Amino acid sequence: MQADSDLEGLRKEVGNCKRCSLWKNRKNVVFGEGPENASIFLIGLGPGRNENLFGKPFIGAAGKFLNHLLALAGLSRKEVYITSVMKCYLPKNKATKEQINACKRYLDRQLEIIKPSIIIPLGNVALQYVSEKFNVGFDRISKIHGKLFNAKASWGEIKIIPMYHPAAALRNGALRKTLEKDWKKLRSVVLK
Ligand code: URA
Numbered sequence: 001m002q003a004d005s006d007l008e009g010l011r012k013e014v015g016n017c018k019r020c021s022l023w024k025n026r027k028n029v030v031f032g033e034g035p036e037n038a039s040i041f042l043i044g045l046g047p048g049r050n051e052n053l054f055g056k057p058f059i060g061a062a063g064k065f066l067n068h069l070l071a072l073a074g075l076s077r078k079e080v081y082i083t084s085v086m087k088c089y090l091p092k093n094k095a096t097k098e099q100i101n102a103c104k105r106y107l108d109r110q111l112e113i114i115k116p117s118i119i120i121p122l123g124n125v126a127l128q129y130v131s132e133k134f135n136v137g138f139d140r141i142s143k144i145h146g147k148l149f150n151a152k153a154s155w156g157e158i159k160i161i162p163m164y165h166p167a168a169a170l171r172n173g174a175l176r177k178t179l180e181k182d183w184k185k186l187r188s189v190v191l192k
Contacts, residue, residue: 007114017087019103020102022088032082037114044126048062051063057082062167063166072183075186085104085107086100095125117157118161119161138162146163
C-alpha cells in the first residue's frame, strides 16, 4: 500500500518534469507498469511513438516481441515491472548523457520503492545505468547477454541478467534466435 502511494506520487512528479527539453515532445510520460511488489524488473531505453501516444511501455513492435520473450521464460506482463531509463518520447530513439542524467533519478526511485530481486537491463543504455548504479563492471553486451550477475542493492542481494533490447532483433534478424535462447534459459532462474 505504502509502495503503491509512493509510486503514484512519483508518477505525478514525473508527469510534471521539465528537467530536460524532451518534455516538449511528449504527449504522455511513460512511467512504467507492473505490480508494486514485482520481483522481476525490466529496464528499456525509452518510449517510442506508440508508447508516447498511449503512455504505456513497450506496446509497439518491440513490445510484441518482448511479450513473446516473456512467454518463453514462463512469464507474463502482469507479473513483471517494465519501465525504461527515459520517461519521455525519444524521437530518434537516442538520449544524450545530460538527458539520461536528468531522468535517471526517477528510475533510481522506482527501483528503491519496488525492491526487485531480479533486474533485466534491455540493451546498452540500460546496461550502463545498472552498471553504475550497482557498481558492477560488465563486458560488452555481445559477450554477457543472458548471463547472471550477482550484485548488492540497498535493499539486499539482487541478480542482474543483461539482455539484448528486443528492438535489436527487429533490426537484425539473426539476433532473434539468440534472444529466444537467452529468455528460455531465464525460465529456470525465475522458477527458483
Ligand atoms: N523501447 C523502450 O526501450 N522502451 C519502451 O517503452 C518502448 C520501446
